[in-house]
Structure formats: C-alpha cells, structure tokens
C-alpha cells in the first residue's frame with residue numbers, strides 16, 4: 001500500500017502529540033509517544049465513539065463513551081466496555097496502520 005501524507009509533524013505537536021483525523025472513509029487515531037508513531041482506527045467497535053483518550057505510559061487508548069480500552073500497538077480491545085463486560089473483545093479490535101514521519105510530515109500506509 002502507498003504511503004500518504006496526512007498532516008505536518010508540527011500540526012501533530014500542536015495537537016499535543018495525538019489526534020483523530022478523517023482520511024477518506026476512515027477516522028484514524030495518530031499518536032507520537034517518545035519517538036515512535038502509532039496509528040489505529042479511531043472508531044470504537046462497541047458503539048462507534050471516537051477513540052482519543054491516550055495513555056502514554058500503557059500505550060493504550062480508552063473510549064470516552066463506555067471505557068473500552070484498545071492497545072495502541074496491536075489494536076486489540078484489552079478491556080471491554082463497562083456497560084457490556086461480556087462484550088466479545090477478542091474479536092473486536094481495531095485496524096492498525098504503519099506510520100512514519102518523513103521530511104516533516106506524518107505519513108500513513110493506507
């Protein structure tokens with residue numbers, strides 16, 4: 001898949017190092033933690049809220065709506081929604097994308 005420029009590295013810094021951004025028909029959460037860039041689908045698989053609540057130490061993203069937690073590295077749902085503790089989280093992870101900074105731009109392989 002081709003690499004696509006999404007926004008400048010400066011824009012990511014100005015957003016606090018993480019942001020959810022619309023790319024064509026997807027919403028993708030991009031986060032820079034230390035020198036590593038991560039990108040996962042930002043639409044929660046429970047009820048489609050946008051994932052934006054980054055935990056930099058655990059490398060996870062918590063959904064604002066019902067608290068599901070996703071692994072930033074793998075996209076796996078590692079905690080189910082609080083309103084649905086029996087949610088089949090093993091099958092409800094989100095897609096991950098290769099991400100890089102190239103010449104001052106955040107690029108995703110999508």
Ligand code: FES
Pocket residue numbers: 044045046047048049063064065066067068080081082
């Ligand atoms: S919409 Fe994300 S946990 Fe419910």
